[in-house]
Amino acid sequence: MHKTLLVAKHEFKYMLRAPLAWTLMGVVLLILAWTFLAKIEDFQKIAHELQNFPKSPGVTGFVITSLFSTSSIILMMIIPLLAMNSFHRERWDGKMTLLFSAPLKSSEIVFGKFLGLASYLALMVFLISLMPLSLLLAAPVDVTTIALSALGLWFLLISFTAITLFLACVTKEPVITLSLSIGVLLFLWLIDWSSQSALSENSLVRYVSVMKHYENILRTKVNTADFVYFISLIGLFLSLSIRHLNQSKENV
Amino acid sequence: MLESLSKQNEHQFAIEINNVSRVFAEHIAVCDLNLQIPHNQVIGLLGLNGAGKSTSLQMLAGTLAPSIGNIKILGQDIQQHAEKVKKDIGYLPEVPPVYKEQTVDDYLNFICTLYSVEKSQTSELVQKAKEQCGLTEISTRRIGNLSKGYQQRIGIAQAIVHQPKIVILDEPTVGLDPQQLISMREMVRGLAQHSTVIFSSHILSEVCAVADRIVMLHEGKLVHDGPNDNQKNLEDLFSQIILKGVS
Numbered sequence A: 001m002h003k004t005l006l007v008a009k010h011e012f013k014y015m016l017r018a019p020l021a022w023t024l025m026g027v028v029l030l031i032l033a034w035t036f037l038a039k040i041e042d043f044q045k046i047a048h049e050l051q052n053f054p055k056s057p058g059v060t061g062f063v064i065t066s067l068f069s070t071s072s073i074i075l076m077m078i079i080p081l082l083a084m085n086s087f088h089r090e091r092w093d094g095k096m097t098l099l100f101s102a103p104l105k106s107s108e109i110v111f112g113k114f115l116g117l118a119s120y121l122a123l124m125v126f127l128i129s130l131m132p133l134s135l136l137l138a139a140p141v142d143v144t145t146i147a148l149s150a151l152g153l154w155f156l157l158i159s160f161t162a163i164t165l166f167l168a169c170v171t172k173e174p175v176i177t178l179s180l181s182i183g184v185l186l187f188l189w190l191i192d193w194s195s196q197s198a199l200s201e202n203s204l205v206r207y208v209s210v211m212k213h214y215e216n217i218l219r220t221k222v223n224t225a226d227f228v229y230f231i232s233l234i235g236l237f238l239s240l241s242i243r244h245l246n247q248s249k250e251n252v
Numbered sequence B: 001m002l003e004s005l006s007k008q009n010e011h012q013f014a015i016e017i018n019n020v021s022r023v024f025a026e027h028i029a030v031c032d033l034n035l036q037i038p039h040n041q042v043i044g045l046l047g048l049n050g051a052g053k054s055t056s057l058q059m060l061a062g063t064l065a066p067s068i069g070n071i072k073i074l075g076q077d078i079q080q081h082a083e084k085v086k087k088d089i090g091y092l093p094e095v096p097p098v099y100k101e102q103t104v105d106d107y108l109n110f111i112c113t114l115y116s117v118e119k120s121q122t123s124e125l126v127q128k129a130k131e132q133c134g135l136t137e138i139s140t141r142r143i144g145n146l147s148k149g150y151q152q153r154i155g156i157a158q159a160i161v162h163q164p165k166i167v168i169l170d171e172p173t174v175g176l177d178p179q180q181l182i183s184m185r186e187m188v189r190g191l192a193q194h195s196t197v198i199f200s201s202h203i204l205s206e207v208c209a210v211a212d213r214i215v216m217l218h219e220g221k222l223v224h225d226g227p228n229d230n231q232k233n234l235e236d237l238f239s240q241i242i243l244k245g246v247s
Helices: A002-017 A019-050 A058-083 A085-092 A095-101 A106-137 A143-170 A174-196 A203-208 A210-218 A224-251 B002-010 B053-061 B082-086 B104-114 B119-133 B148-160 B178-191 B204-210 B231-246
Strands: B013-024 B027-038 B042-046 B068-073 B089-092 B166-170 B196-201 B213-218 B221-227
Touching: A002 A106, A002 B104, A019 A058, A019 A106, A058 A106, A058 A143, A058 A174, A058 A210, A085 A095, A085 A106, A085 A143, A085 A174, A095 B053, A095 B089, A106 A143, A106 A224, A143 A174, A143 A210, A143 A224, A174 A210, A203 A210, A210 A224, B013 B053, B013 B196, B027 B053, B027 B068, B027 B196, B027 B213, B027 B221, B042 B053, B042 B178, B042 B204, B053 B068, B053 B089, B053 B166, B053 B196, B089 B148, B104 B119, B104 B148, B119 B148, B119 B178, B148 B166, B148 B178, B178 B196, B178 B204, B196 B204, B204 B231, B213 B231, B221 B231
Parallel strands: B042 B196, B042 B213, B089 B166, B166 B196
Antiparallel strands: B013 B027, B013 B068, B213 B221
């Protein structure tokens, strides 16, 4: 555990020094801030009309859920850019050899890198959450919804990270990792789209859909199964990464 | 010291390589290698490019598994007890594995933590490694801003900072100027007081200047293994290999 945390700390520090990580964070926050302000403006325009409806969404449903929903789609495109280099940059300049020759298990390397990225994403989710939290100054906002939505968004992002890490493990070129990751994540989104239309009756499709579980959390219809789903997805892809790293020592 | 000597005596050899081969697709990089290396010896691994030196050293460092055979470090199989055995190994690969965004001090401290060095000993060991490799004056500089020669020395420092019993250096003299080359030779000789050192080179004079014993590889096979006492014979053999390659 100690060495996993050491690798995680190292990865997190790298992210904090990497210009790409800061650039992406800046771009994401700027886009989300713009959509957030636009949503508030829209809400203000129709707030009076909404008062006539007993089950109207309110500021939480109209602005906050919408913000977290938009965040998931934008970040789905950003995660592959952030995570694709996790293994490639170390393969390029021979540092993978340093990790392999040190008394470290493959699991410590994979979990360490994953936790480092997860910490960076926690920082990003925290900064995103500050936007809806700022509404507390002017309106009654459901803090539990914000907290649950932020947790859900973090779980969604680290699931995407686990998938990208696995793809970075099995491919030799970062561009290939990037293309495959975007493809896989888009496919997961398309499953959600299909689950809303033609295949909506298929319970397996509904269960496999990442976004469906995320939406459950956003609508505060959360149950343990949603978090178990994310943890299983992360566990599956991290295990595959560890397995691949172990094999790569045999087949380099 | 006494404890470490008695532990060493438990195993007759520091390194035992038994019938080791390594195959990449259809290419045999190392073929049926057998070596027994006693404690505190300096072994020079000589061969042309593609002779199998780096592959052999990667297998010794535990970063690559042999296709056939086994390797024992201090009496323990490196595949079966990888984590335990690797604590006793310091390895400099062909390309120094440095984090260019870190300072020399940060990097060496990170290596100490990776190798579970006691916190109370870390600063002393880092200082010692820096002195041995001539890095004291650049401790606070970012590695990425340093010359290739310095980066090579930092690579060597990371291999010795945790005071391993086995030091494996793959082409350690690459990128060093003549003055650094001389101090490098002295450093390797100094390391042999406490460690077994195995280093590779494709330059005969380099190997002869430092090694106690010279092992020559050609096309993955062992073609010479003997003490460093007859440079003339080695020159003849190495010339034959070079000429064979040219023809």
